[in-house]
Amino acid sequence: MLLDGDGWREFFDAFEREAWRFEAQPTYTMPKEQENVARFLRGEGKPPNHNARWHERVRGYVSSGRSIGRVRIVRRPLTDYQRYQFAWGIPGNVKAGEDIRVLDVTHDDHGLPITGQDWWMFDGTRIAHLNFRPDGTQINREVYEGDPAPYREWKRIALKHAVPFEEYVKGLDL
Numbered sequence: 804m805l806l807d808g809d810g811w812r813e814f815f816d817a818f819e820r821e822a823w824r825f826e827a828q829p830t831y832t833m834p835k836e837q838e839n840v841a842r843f844l845r846g847e848g849k850p851p852n853h854n855a856r857w858h859e860r861v862r863g864y865v866s867s868g869r870s871i872g873r874v875r876i877v878r879r880p881l882t883d884y885q886r887y888q889f890a891w892g893i894p895g896n897v898k899a900g901e902d903i904r905v906l907d908v909t910h911d912d913h914g915l916p917i918t919g920q921d922w923w924m925f926d927g928t929r930i931a932h933l934n935f936r937p938d939g940t941q942i943n944r945e946v947y948e949g950d951p952a953p954y955r956e957w958k959r960i961a962l963k964h965a966v967p968f969e970e971y972v973k974g975l976d977l
Contacts (some may be wrong), residue, residue, distance in 0.1 A: 824873035858899035873903030887916035904965035
């Protein structure tokens with residue numbers, strides 16, 4: 804089943820305890836971000852309310868006792884998009900309460916299925932695949948109807964080898 808618009812928002816917001824994402828794309832070509840990515844690459848300043856809607860959602864989840872997090876897969880050198888996210892996007896997400904960790908697989912994939920498949924897992928039982936074209940343009944989101952056990956194991960492995968975002972970016976020249 805494909806998830807779009809209100810259907811995606813309802814599916815996402817229905818989690819009771821935890822929303823967690825495996826984020827594997829080196830670049831996301833999201834139309835609403837293109838202007839800000841270009842600004843970042845030109846060396847301009849970050850807009851004051853950058854990503855404010857997401858921060859509000861994260862704070863709402865956390866204040867209701869739910870958790871939200873992700874592991875961001877990277878290979879060096881970082882892409883321009885990853886540098887943009889590390890400088891402008893992720894710090895505000897972390898400040899809002901999202902647990903973001905980085906797993907650098909430049910030299911070791913740690914046995915993870917790093918195929919470019921992104922997914923969200925909700926409460927350890929509901930999975931949504933996020934499907935992308937090779938250029939990072941999202942095609943769709945779809946409910947995964949199979950066994951969630953492998954996803955729980957992949958999450959465990961990713962968290963075991965990932966480091967908190969703040970630790971990873973120490974000393975990086977973004």
